[in-house]
Amino acid sequence: MNVLIVEDERSLSHEMEIYLTRQNFNCDVAFNGKIASEKIADNSYDFVLLDLGLPDTDGLELLKAAKKSGKESAFIILTARGEVEDKIAGLDMGADDYIAKPFSLAELQSRMQAILRRKHGLKSNTVSIHDFSIDIQNRTVQCKGNNVVLTKKEFDLLHYLALHKNRVLTRMQLTEHIWGDVLEDDYESNYIDVHVKNLRKKLSAHGSIDWLETVRGVGYRVNA
Amino acid sequence: MPEMTRKLSFIPLTIQVKFALYNAVSKALIFLAFFTLLPVLVERIVYEHIDxxxxxxxxxxxxxxxxxxxADIVREQDCSFESYNILKEEFVAIYPLTDIRRLDEGPIIRNEHWEIEGEKLQHRIIKRPFVYDNQLYELNIGEGTGSIDELKQTIQRFMLVLMLSVIMISLFIDLGFxxxxxxxxxxxxxxxLQPVPSPTSFDFSPVNSSTTEFNQLDKRINxxxxxxRxxxxxxxxxxxxxSHELQTPISVIQNRIENILVEGNVSEDVMIRLSDSQRTLNRMSRIIRALLLISKIENEQYAKPDKVNLLELLDEVIEETEVQREERKIKLxxxxYADESFSPCNRALLFTMLMNLVNNAIxxxxxxxxxxxTTQKSGTGFTIEITDSGIGMDPQEIGGIFDRFKRLNTSTAEGYGLGLPIVKTxxxxxxIEIDVESAPGKGTSFKLHFPSTDQN
Incomplete structure (x- = not known):
């Protein structure tokens, strides 16, 4: 998978590069619009991660031009402006997703996976963890032939943990994934713990859940 | 008297109405004065003529x-003479006089009732003494005043109509002017002076007028x-x-911490500290987002494109907060009582508002x-009341709950003190109007009064 990171803040693009390389993506970086246009024209990327606030070009213009030239790449807009209009305009121009800064890299990765699934059907739609299998397409969980009934949030949580299996996800990362869009005055809530507690209760009724580990003081991890 | 003026000042009127009132009253006064003086004046003029x-x-x-x-007539008729016309409106009479002093008095003109052929009629009479043939006579010439009263009435009627029409016409002209x-x-x-959503939609085109004051006013407002703007x-x-300058560095640190955590080659203690730092950073980012949200709403950067069923929205919020309620075993x-669609509005903002209030109640x-x-219709609008059985507040605390970064003195609740300011904004x-009622130890109630959909 080839990814072009278009971001003028070098430390940010660097961190993204480290993370994505670790996830077996081939990363390329452009620090301004001009270089980005050239690279998009010369190469074939699966993903273009596009910052809207570039020093020389408006990211949206770049997106428009790329789409016009018939590039197949999936575009994800990254912006700190947080303008609703930008989001709408970006998605209208053919961007595949939109993430507001600051975002979690785990979140970025899960959005990229979702796009891959949607666009190419590359990934299998079922993720198996021990006795449990998660059907991402139909949003169902099965254990030894039995359906495990979960709420929307519980499913999202399990799916997110499974997607990043063998890695600790912090409470903050999980909170941002579940309530990222809700802005309310409760940043240090332990509601994630409550959700995980409920999830555990429901899953353990069907099979062993030793694989869902609590990492003390940090968060949770799915070991598979 | 001061009370009187205070009371009067409570009834604001437009300048035009005030002018009309002033005009009507002043003209009525003039009319009244003229109308009372008119008979006297008419009488004066008529008498002067007659005299x-x-x-x-x-x-x-x-x-x-x-x-x-x-002379022959006088002598024949007992030294006196009387002659009058058929209608007894005019007469001439000459009588002999004995009192010589009347001669010095000269002619007298006065009103008198004169009996002519048994009919007493009011006349204006000139009495003029004269000497003829060494004999003192008095000449009486009279003119009936019955016609004067008629004249007076006619003139009065005429003047009444004239004055009324003049007043009406001038009133209309005044009002028009x-x-x-x-x-x-x-x-x-x-x-x-109409409310505009933002100064950018203000109409700056000058209001041209030939009146200096209005031009000045318009110029200053512009x-x-x-x-x-x-x-x-x-x-x-x-x-x-x-937004850009603060969120970008936060992004950098956020992602760096994430990478270190993913690499996993740090001790458990460092992991915990890093995850704490991540939370702190997230808090900072959320505070910035909250402040930006408030500023952006105040800066009119949000559109109101939605029409929202408030009960459905409430149900969504209730569902969203189910886990929180369960955790604390709070009954809902x-x-x-009523169903209401609200528009125009911003659905995401209304959701945030209700979410914050329900979360607060938890x-x-x-x-x-x-x-x-509780929801119900109230007048033309709609009311949502969210009441909790919580710790409540005393009146002093209520006053400050919508201030930014003000947190209630409680160790159980967390937050950064921007939830209610967001709600208010x-x-x-x-x-939407908000009423807050609270009693320490009993709980708090937030009442939201939604305006009627067409008013908003």
Whole structure:
């Protein structure tokens, strides 16, 4: 998978590069619009991660031009402006997703996976963890032939943990994934713990859940 | 008297109405004065005329007498003479006089009741003494005044009609003129003093007028709005800049921590500290987002494109907060009495507002308490009341709950003190009024009054 990171803040693009390389993506970086246009024209990327606030070009213009030239790449807009209009305009121009800064890299990765699934059907739609299998397409969980009934949030949580299996996800990362869009005055809530507690209760009724580990003081991890 | 003026000042009237009132009252007064004086005036004028005529006639009669042509008549008729016309409206009479002093008094003109053939009629009479043939006579020439009363009435009627029409016409002309005069002012009020969503949508085109004061007023309002608009634009720019300049570095650190955590080659202790730092950073980012949200709403950067069923929205919020309620074993009581669609609005903002209020009701509740959500129609609008059985507040605390970064003195609840300011800003943006009632130990109630959909 080839990814072009278009971001003028070098430390940010660097961190993204480290993370994505670790996830077996081939990363390329452009620090301004001009270089980005050239690279998009010369190469074939699966993903273009596009910052809207570039020093020389408006990211949206770049997106428009790329789409016009018939590039197949999936575009994800990254912006700190947080303008609703930008989001709408970006998605209208053919961007595949939109993430507001600051975002979690785990979140970025899960959005990229979702796009891959949607666009190419590359990934299998079922993720198996021990006795449990998660059907991402139909949003169902099965254990030894039995359906495990979960709420929307519980499913999202399990799916997110499974997607990043063998890695600790912090409470903050999980909170941002579940309530990222809700802005309310409760940043240090332990509601994630409550959700995980409920999830555990429901899953353990069907099979062993030793694989869902609590990492003390940090968060949770799915070991598979 | 001061009380009187205070009371009067409570009834605001438009300039035009005030002018009309003033006009009507002043003209009515003039009319009244004129109408009471009119009979006296008419009488004066008429008498003056009659008197002149009587004097002239007496002159002519005397001339005739002196020529001797009347002497025979006088003598024949007992030294006196009386002659009157058929209608007894005019008469001439000559009587002999004995009192010589009357001669010095000269002619007298007065009103008298004169009996002519048994009929007593009011006359204006000139009495003029004269000497003829060494004999003192008095010439009486009378003119009936019955016609004067008629004349008076006629003139009065005529004047009444005339005056009324003049007053009406002048009233209309005055009103028309005032209207014309105040037209620029009304234009200023209509175009410049109506509430606008933002200074950018203000109409800066000048209201041209031939009145200096209105031109000045218009100019100053425009200048003020120009300044406001500039500040507004600057704030908008500032919001965008702050957003970018602060969120980008947070992003960098956020991602760096994430990478270190993923690499996993750090001790457990460092992991915990890093995850704590991540939370701190997230808190900072959320505070910035909350502040930006408030500023952006105040800066009118949100559209209101949605029409929302408030009960469905409430149900969504209730569902969203289910886990929180379960965790603290808080009972939810729903009393939905009416169904209401609200527009125009911003759905995401309304959701945030209700979410914050319901969350607040959970956070500041007692374990195993309750939350009661009541909705009903009220007048033309709609009311949502969210009541909790929580710790409550004393009146002093209520006053400050909508201030930014103000947190209640409680160790159980967490937050950064921007939840209620967000609620207030979103409410104001949608013209929703909020009433807060609270009693320490008993709980708090937030009442949201939604305006009727067509009013908003």
């Amino acid at each position: 002149k005529r009587l004097l002239a006639r007496s002159e002519r009669v005397l001339l005739t007498v002196r020529k001797g042509s009347i 005032v209207r014309l005069l105040l037209r620029p002012l009304n234009r200023i009020i209509r175009r410049k 200048e003020m709005m120009h300044k406001l 500039d500040t507004f634009e600057m704030e908008k720019q500032f919001i965008t800049n702050v 009581e729903k009393f939905f 956070k500041y509740n007692k374990p195993e308490g309750y939350i009661r959500i 979103i409410a104001q943006f949608h013209a």
